[in-house]
Amino acid sequence: MSAQFPAHLDLEEEEDLEVFSKNTSLTDGGPSSPSSMMNQYREEEEEELFITVDHPESHVTAIETFITYRVMTKTSRSDFDCSEFEVRRRYQDFLWLRSTLEENHPTLIVHKFVMKGMVERFNDDFIETRRRALQRFLDKIRDHPLLRGSPSLKVFLTAQDLAPHRKQTPSLLSRWGGTVKMLSQSLRGVRSRPEEFSLMQDYVEQLSSKICSVDKICSSETQSCTQHLSSVLIPVLHDYLLCADTLKAVMKRRDNIQAEYEAKREAMERRGDQEQQEEEVQALQEKVEVCNSSLQEDWSRWRSSMRTDLKTALLSTAENNMQHYEKCLAVWETFLLSQREEGSEQKEEDAP
The missing domain is CATH 1.10.287 (Helix Hairpins)
Structure with missing residues (x-):
């Protein structure tokens, strides 16, 4: 039997091998139930949130070279202290946000933005392609009725320095242990999965297979x-x-x-x-x-x-x-x- 690791361990590039951990101060769960969060969203749905990813800059240090992007936020939401924010974020920061959202909302669909098969990470075409992918990622979160109210997203958009929030996490070994536990549980399977989720699983597997075929054919024809x-x-x-x-x-x-x-x-x-x-x-x-x-x-x-x-x-x-x-x-x-x-x-x- 072949096994696949959970998608949230998808750490793809050298610069992305970061120790992600759970910030208990940012936990999006807690006493708030999904229904109460939905009610809160309905109350605030008229309030606007605009996010723009632009102006990539190259940074060279003694140990690494990396790109940061400007993240501009304009909002009328009452839970933000100001109406405009400007921060700079690197790719690892986006990975931190995605990982945190997946940990705090394990049954919500968090959009992925990893680009496979691209190796020239510092040429203009790659940087622009990545910028667009990161923009789509934030747009998906902004448009999600629950994720848009995440404290993690707010910190990502407003904090000038993310380092203190990213450091409040367990070790990679601890994450790996949790992943192994989840893997062993998934291999055992569930005894009475509701039919609707079985149908959902079948649909996703068929959809993945079909899209993979479309991708292969179009890629072959493009080549x-x-x-x-x-x-x-x-x-x-x-x-x-x-x-x-x-x-x-x-x-x-x-x-x-x-x-x-x-x-x-x-x-x-x-x-x-x-x-x-x-x-x-x-x-x-x-x-x-x-x-x-x-x-x-x-x-x-x-x-x-x-x-x-x-x-x-x-x-x-x-x-x-x-x-x-x-x-x-x-x-x-x-x-x-x-x-x-x-x-x-x-x-x-x-x-x-």
Whole structure:
């Protein structure tokens, strides 16, 4: 039997191997029941909370390099001391918030933001992709009827220094022990799980399998599309980019030949010894004419060849792109159709 560890142990990068612990002062549970929290949310639902993640900055220390993001908060909620807050947070801080929310609300769905398969953690594309993922994460929490009122979220948005809150935690070994206990319990299973949760489990497993298939197919097609660009269109573009540089050099050499001819002719006219230099000037003039003629012919051939090559490459790329998007569209249509059919079946089951 294969075993999977709980998702909240998903510590993906070197910079993310942080000891997370439970801050008892931030516990979101306690005497407040879910119903009372929902009532509180309804009372405050008209109050606004806007969160923006932007302005990444690189920080280099003696032991590490990391990126921080500015987190701007504007709110009209009465439980906040001010209407605007500005803090800087690194990726580990977001992981701390997610981990704390998962620990305090083990049966709520906390949005994940880990990006797998990306290794260049300090280039601009990765930083922007991560920023968008972190923005979506906070948006999901803000829009959640229970998580938006979490004391952990409030501390994350307002505290200038998170270190004191993150240090009030048990050791990683303690977390690991709790995880092993949860794992052993999950392997034993439950004896009388309510049917609705069994159906939920089956649905999630099927959904995960379907989305994984869609991802694999679309990723494969995208890779094929990228390979086509790399092997068909990009080489042609690079080839003619180099040809353009070659043409500039040819034009310069032609101009040099003409300049030499013109200089000789002007010198001959000034000195008046036309008979002595006439042969030399005539030879240079013929050389210019030959250069002009050969360049004109080559220019005509080059333009014709360029148009043919670019047209062929662009048409091939367009056709390949159409096939790529048609295949991806077919996969998504099949997936959405299956979801629609499952929804119809669920409605029929729920009907009296």
